[in-house]
Amino acid sequence: MDIVQKDYGYMKIIRLSIIGFGTVGQGLAESLARKETLLKRDYGLDVRLVSVANARHGFIYRDEGLDISTLLELVANRRPLAEYPAAFHWNNALEGLQVTGGDVLAEVTGTNLRDAEPGLSHIRAALSEGMHVITANKGPAALYARELFALAREHGVQLRLESTVMAGTPVISTLREGLAGAQVLAIRGILNGTTNYILSAMAAGREYADVLAEAQSQGYAEADPTADVEGYDAVAKTLILAALAFGRSLRPEQVTRQGITALTKEQMQRAREQGKRIKLVASLRLLSEPPVGDREASLAARVEPTELPESDPLARVDGVLNAISIQTDTLPEVTIIGPGAGRIQTGQGLLADLIAVAATM
Ligand SMILES: NC(=O)c1ccc[n+]([C@@H]2O[C@H](COP(=O)([O-])OP(=O)(O)OC[C@H]3O[C@@H](n4cnc5c(N)ncnc54)[C@H](OP(=O)(O)O)[C@@H]3O)[C@@H](O)[C@H]2O)c1
Numbered sequence: 001m002d003i004v005q006k007d008y009g010y011m012k013i014i015r016l017s018i019i020g021f022g023t024v025g026q027g028l029a030e031s032l033a034r035k036e037t038l039l040k041r042d043y044g045l046d047v048r049l050v051s052v053a054n055a056r057h058g059f060i061y062r063d064e065g066l067d068i069s070t071l072l073e074l075v076a077n078r079r080p081l082a083e084y085p086a087a088f089h090w091n092n093a094l095e096g097l098q099v100t101g102g103d104v105l106a107e108v109t110g111t112n113l114r115d116a117e118p119g120l121s122h123i124r125a126a127l128s129e130g131m132h133v134i135t136a137n138k139g140p141a142a143l144y145a146r147e148l149f150a151l152a153r154e155h156g157v158q159l160r161l162e163s164t165v166m167a168g169t170p171v172i173s174t175l176r177e178g179l180a181g182a183q184v185l186a187i188r189g190i191l192n193g194t195t196n197y198i199l200s201a202m203a204a205g206r207e208y209a210d211v212l213a214e215a216q217s218q219g220y221a222e223a224d225p226t227a228d229v230e231g232y233d234a235v236a237k238t239l240i241l242a243a244l245a246f247g248r249s250l251r252p253e254q255v256t257r258q259g260i261t262a263l264t265k266e267q268m269q270r271a272r273e274q275g276k277r278i279k280l281v282a283s284l285r286l287l288s289e290p291p292v293g294d295r296e297a298s299l300a301a302r303v304e305p306t307e308l309p310e311s312d313p314l315a316r317v318d319g320v321l322n323a324i325s326i327q328t329d330t331l332p333e334v335t336i337i338g339p340g341a342g343r344i345q346t347g348q349g350l351l352a353d354l355i356a357v358a359a360t361m
Contacts, residue, residue, distance in 0.1 A: 011044050014358055015102040017051040017131075019059075019093050019122050020109035021081070024136050024163070025052070026072060027343030028106055028350045033068040035351070045358050050102055055109075057081040059096030061088045094121055098129065104357055106350055107135040113227070113236055113252070116140045127151045127159065132361075134353035136163035136346050142236040142252075145243035158360060160353035165191060165237045166322045168348030169338030173356070175245050175326070182328035184245040186285040191237040193320035193340040194221045194228040195260050195280045199305075200318040202268040203277060208261070220320055230259035231303040234282045238301055242284055245326075248299055258304040271307055277315040281306040313337075 016032075018025045032039070032047050039045040048065035057080040060066070066084060074083060082089040090096030097105065105126035109119050116139035123140050126133050128151065135141065140148060141164045152159040162172045166189075175184065190196050197220050201211040212229070215221035227233045235255045242248045260280055271278045280303065287298040308315040313335040317323040322340030327333055339345040 011040065011046045012358060012361060013046045013048060014104055014354070014361070015048050015050045016104050016106060016354070017053075017097060017100070017102045017126075018049065018106045018108065019051075019053045019097065020107065020119075020137070021052050021054040021071075021075060022108070022110070023343050024108045024346045024350070025054075025106070026075060027347035028108065029068045029071060031344060031347040031351050039355075043355055043358065045355070047354070051096065051100055052081060053093035053096060054081060058089060058091040059093045060084050061090075061096060061100045062086065094118070094125055097122065098125055101129055102131055103361065104132045104134060104354060106354070107133060107137050107140075108350070109137060111138040111236070113139055113142060113232060116143045120144060123148055123159070124151065127155055127157055130155050130157055132157045132357040133159045134350050134357060135159075135161050136167075136350060138164045138233070138236040138240065141243075142239040145240060146247075146249045149243075158357050160357060161240065162353050163346045163349030164240050166324065166336070166338060166340045167342060167345040168350075168352065169322065169336060169340065169345075170349075170352065171324050171336055172240075172244060173352065174334070174336060175241070179326065179328060179331070179334070182330045184286075184326060184328050186283070186327040187241055187245055187324060188281055188283045188314060189237070189241075189324035190279050190314055190317050190322055191282045191324070191340065192228055192231075192234045192280060193322055194225065195231075195234075196317065196322070197221075197320045198229070199260060199263070199268065199279060202263065202265050203272050205265065205269060207265055208263070229261050231257045231280065234280060234303040238282045238284060238303055241282075242299060242301060246284065246286070246299055250299070250301055255301040255303055257302075260305055263305055275310050276307050277310065277312075278305050278307050279314055279317070280304070281308070281314065 051061040053059035119137040120140045242250045282303045285300045323337040325335040
């Protein structure tokens, strides 16, 4: 990182690499371009995007920085990144990153909940090279959070992952910074927008299959909806919260999981008539006193359809919205409601992480 004097006063130059240039990577780049003046004026940050990579076209690097509108135009026209004028090119993102480095890596390749690759290797390499990492990728965060935080500590850098849970809605920073010093006792959340959209429509009288097809056509659900409707995506987020709020690395099979595919329109409507709502709720709850010494308190982790009374703050969170309710020893209940997905919404979480990281540089 360099510090130079510019029109705005002293300016930190942040050399940023974005690996994964799909919806979220492009959304982050777009936000950086749109917020260039704000970042300089309010935070004294000159963010230079020095490298970008995707799977099809590999990794490009330009020491002076890449022009974001040129990059976005290339991908919009389905042109290879390597066509960017006067940029160095590697076929493989990991190789390119290891040669060129930077101050911060934004890792936004696709989530893989089996082995967390390729994100895991990108993040390990960046942290080991002394780069800070910000990520929206749930795989490494869900399966390797403790190892990666330890690696970050070892190399004196930060790993931030706001966008892995509820996109840019500030959940992780609330847990890590806003609730510093509080003992989290329990967390409940609606952490998957696709299933919440489907359940909200079923409560209004629609059939599961019709709503799923509509959600797929509107881009809310994947062509293969298994990760959402069977609860695996919510399990990944539950693992991330277990690591961040309770310091526990749970394995996916330690989370009791039930998806929404067995629910019927009739069940949903009956619950509604009784003044209740059925939601896919992810929950974590300490079962014993907070840990003393090496002993770990036991933690119940579940993702399952749950009937909630209408007075519950989660009951009225409908459509693609997400929500989380955190119970602590000092604040009985803190509830946050907000978007859980989207190009700019997820980019916002990464932007907040980037600003937080830059403040430590
Ligand atoms: N979309 C959301 O609203 C949202 C919200 C929260 C979190 N997230 C997480 O954010 C991450 C990105 O999501 P997305 O929606 O942007 O996914 P996406 O549109 O599928 O983009 C993924 C990008 O990663 C690239 N990629 C895959 N393997 C790579 C490799 N080995 N080296 C370099 N690039 C590679 C892909 O390249 P190609 O373009 O060549 O295929 C693509 O550009 C995911 O982990 C997702 O779970 C997304």
